[in-house]
Amino acid sequence: MYEANSIFDWHRRGFEALNSYWETLDQLEQAVKDVSDADLGFVEDQLDSVLETIDAFEPTVSVIGQVKAGKSTLLNALIGKPGMLPSDVNPWTSVITALHLNARHRPMDTRALFRFFDRHEWDRLVATGGRLGEMANRAGFETEAESVRKQVTAMRDATEARLGEQFEDLLGTSRAFPTLDKAVLDQYICYGDPDDLAEGAIEGTYADLTKSADLYLDLPHLPRGLCLRDTPGVNDTFMMREQITLNAIGDSRACIVVLSAHQALTTMDLALLRIICAIDAREVVIFVNRIDELEDPRGAQAAIRNSIRKTLGRMGLGEEIEILFGSGYWANCAMGDVSEMAPASRAALEKMTGTTPSSETELRQRAMEASGIGALMQAVVSRIVEGPGQAVLGDVQDELERIIERAETVDSVARVADPSTILSESKLMLRLAEIEEEAVSAFNNEAAGLRAELRERLDRAQEQFVASALEALQSHIDTYGEIGAWTHDPTALRMAMKTAFASNCARLRRKGESALDMVSDGIDSFLAAEFGVIREADVSRFPEQPQHRAPTVLARMITLDMQGAWWRRYWRFNRKGAAQARYREVIIAETTPLIEDLMTEYFDPAIARSREIVERFAFDQGQFCKAVRERCLSGASGHDKERLSA
Ligand SMILES: Nc1nc2c(ncn2[C@@H]2O[C@H](COP(=O)(O)OP(=O)(O)OP(=O)(O)O)[C@@H](O)[C@H]2O)c(=O)[nH]1
Ligand SMILES: [Mg+2]
The missing domain is CATH 3.40.50.300 (P-loop containing nucleotide triphosphate hydrolases)
Known part of the structure; x- marks a missing residue:
């Protein structure tokens, strides 16, 4: 049966x-917890943040x-x-x-x-009548825009009526x-x-x-x-x-x-x-x-x-x-x-x-x-x-190794030749801040350069696309005269924008890596100079720079994608010069928001994420230096200690 x-x-x-994967991650999590239980002091926060990463995955x-x-x-x-x-x-x-x-x-x-829209989201949703209404508006389709608006308004009224008094109460809850x-x-x-x-x-x-x-x-x-x-x-x-x-x-x-x-x-x-x-x-x-x-x-x-x-x-x-x-x-x-x-x-x-x-x-x-x-x-x-x-496993494993290495290095700094030369905490903080500042500002400069360049590439892609669209329009007119309808597939524009975005993101990652390098080098020479600690250089042990998010905004529909009846009518021309100017304007108006969003919703956050990783790394390295200092101090005599912490 x-x-x-x-x-x-x-x-x-x-x-x-x-499930096998989770078992591996579980073991790794246990390993992190075991290290955490060993009470390594200054790396506690870092271990917690690793545990959070696992927990949130x-x-x-x-x-x-x-x-x-x-x-x-x-x-x-x-x-x-x-x-x-x-x-x-x-x-x-x-x-x-x-x-x-x-x-x-x-x-x-x-x-x-269940989460409900808040007032603002709801208003925005119905105000424009969705993208369709927006596009109809832009193209100057009064009647169609009006009809979309009517339907959306009807939907809104129906919703508000159906929910009655509840409607207001539900918003945002x-x-x-x-x-x-x-x-x-x-x-x-x-x-x-x-x-x-x-x-x-x-x-x-x-x-x-x-x-x-x-x-x-x-x-x-x-x-x-x-x-x-x-x-x-x-x-x-x-x-x-x-x-x-x-x-x-x-x-x-x-x-x-x-x-x-x-x-x-x-x-x-x-x-x-x-x-x-x-x-x-x-x-x-x-x-x-x-x-x-x-x-x-x-x-x-x-x-x-x-x-x-x-x-x-x-x-x-x-x-x-x-x-x-x-x-x-x-x-x-x-x-x-x-x-x-x-x-x-x-x-x-x-x-x-x-x-x-x-x-x-x-x-x-x-x-x-x-x-x-x-x-x-x-x-x-x-x-x-x-x-x-695999990415999470790799990150966690690397981070755990780095943490252990840091903890062990601190341990191995058993004694300092002359405790009287140990710098004060405020000096240490100052020096650490300088190292971070140097790396972050270098990164910021590079990132700003990449940003400007991306913007330029996107603008150029847009220009080229407009030119090719108008050229196609011209050749259509040459062949068929000023009758009939014309469309132009915006795929090429999307692909060009995606490529520009992806390549600048890849370069951004490399800039982030260089900044990590700078932090690491700064800390190394600082440790060597102040404490005589020489660390093994292990470049592969840096935190991973983040992968960029897929630029899904590029999938957003634009007028050029429209193939419905009214749009066919729209692309019909009357006078050539006027038509060219109008199409140019509409193509620019339609594609500029894509560029804007790609910059502000995707590239800027990518910069911010890269920078956070650099800052976080600098912070962890700073904690490490502080711990080294503490350890040196605890090896020093009581008298020295009092004097130094003063
Ligand atoms: N014959 C057949 N019918 C299917 C199959 N999958 C779904 N259907 C039927 O197709 C209809 C729509 O299925 P849904 O699963 O609601 O489709 P959906 O993609 O979620 O639809 P939306 O949420 O409206 O976008 C239902 O009547 C299903 O029973 C299938 O593999 N074979
Ligand atoms: Mg469904």
């Missing part, structure tokens, strides 16, 4: 590598895709809880929903936590629930189609106002410390939540891009492609879902794979992106009442596996195999473990 538990073996196996995987690609269904399969996230023909996910699996930290008595209740989830994380809802139904009551949802699941078949995120479809109406989704993706360590099998061959959603372009290809897994809807699920795969590869190739995206096939539906059937599997879907399964299952157990087994869920879990986990997982 089929055992209720055995289906979860798929999860145990699929997520196994992650919760890799996140976002599931993104077009509306109705089957994202929520797929997530339900990944957690082994069919029906948990609302997934239906009707309700659509409207809120970024984080599933925290066996999390280290869970707010007290909380399984579900959050709500926590001690259990995971389906009815609650339905109220917060998805819209229902109001026309389809029964009288008095409560689905989606709070959805418009909800900004994020955090759900906590503690289940033995799931891995520890993983966060899976469901997202609204990328082609969300009005793009109200585009920026929120892009931010969430930017914070993730891996992305599952879900495509619907029957659409994958014909079109690949442009919004998705933009996102894939903006994030690091190594972090992406494409899951071609709904293969149970194909007549020949196995036979069709090669063609779909080739078509996707071709599209990715056109975007300059290579082989690193893994493409998997499967069906969230099959997995959910296998975990639920498998006999309810739709006949067509079952026929596809039999066609794919080439067998007719003789029992329910076998059917379940086949459905799970064919669902591709196992392979998906493994693909995601290996990305997490090999990417951010």
Whole structure:
């Protein structure tokens, strides 16, 4: 007989590598704690900060895709809880929903936590009518802008009316629930189609106002410390939540891009492609879902794979992106009442596996195999473990070694030849401050230079793009005359901006490393001069400079991406000169905010993070010097000590 538990073996196996990883990290954590217990005094803070790093590590995987690609269904399969996230023909996910699996930290008595927009966020959301309204405005589409505004206003009024007096009270607050209740989830994380809802139904009551949802699941078949995120479809109406989704993706360590099998061959959603372009290809897994809807699920795969590869190739995206096939539906059937599997879907399964299952157990087994869920879990986990997982392990290990080395070096400074020459604490502080100041200001200068250069490169990329766009426009006019419509794909601009950003980030890292070098050299010569301590130079032992965040802002939609009816009308020309001037203006107006955001939201924080690491390193090294001084003093006579601390 089929055992209720055995289906979860798929999860145990699929997520196994992650749990092995945690065991390694646990051992390392224990090692840090052991060192901490040894009471090494001055490195206590440093050890605590290492423990904090370990403690806070919760890799996140976002599931993104077009509306109705089957994202929520797929997530339900990944957690082994069919029906948990609302997934239906009707309700659509409207809120970024984080599933925290066996999390280290869970707010007290909380399984579900919903955060609402605050006043400012809400006003901004509805004021512009989302990006769509903004763009319509800019392009001078009065009527369309008005119509978007009307729809958004209607949505706002509906929300405010539905919530009544609660509305004001909810803004900026959050709500926590001690259990995971389906009815609650339905109220917060998805819209229902109001026309389809029964009288008095409560689905989606709070959805418009909800900004994020955090759900906590503690289940033995799931891995520890993983966060899976469901997202609204990328082609969300009005793009109200585009920026929120892009931010969430930017914070993730891996992305599952879900495509619907029957659409994958014909079109690949442009919004998705933009996102894939903006994030690091190594972090992406494409899951071609709904293969149970194909007549020949196995036979069709090669063609779909080739078509996707071709599209990715056109975007300059290579082989690193893994493409998997499967069906969230099959997995959910296998975990639920498998006999309810739709006949067509079952026929596809039999066609794919080439067998007719003789029992329910076998059917379940086949459905799970064919669902591709196992392979998906493994693909995601290996990305997490090999990417951010290894990075954390490496950082922690290095930091621990550095700390031990520091502690031991202090120990080995047993005696100073002439305690009377030990400098006073205030002098020491002054000297340390000088060393830090020197390194930080050198870094600041270099960073400012890189910043200016990046700005220039971005401006140049924009100029070139505008020029090529207008040239394309001209040649269109030469060929077709001043009729018809014209579009220009902004991919080249995005790629140029991404390359400029990535290369300047890489250089920034090197500047950060040089600053660490300066600190280290300064401290070395200081120690040698003042205490006669010679440290082993071990450059590889520096703290890692941070990796930059993926510039997901580049995925933001701009007018040039628009292919709808009104935009076609927009790109139609009348007088050539006037058209050129107008396009130039609109392209500049559309792409300048991307440059601004790339600078202020991405590059400036990257500079700040690099600088923090330098400062932190200087601080730790300072603590070390102080400890050396203390040790020297304690080796000195009581008389000297009094004199020196005076
Ligand atoms: N046949 C089949 N149907 C599926 C599959 N995955 C999802 N569906 C169905 O497709 C519909 C939409 O599924 P969801 O999981 O809600 O899709 P989604 O991508 O989360 O949709 P949004 O949140 O609206 O963007 C539901 O009726 C699912 O039952 C699949 O693999 N095969
Ligand atoms: Mg969904």
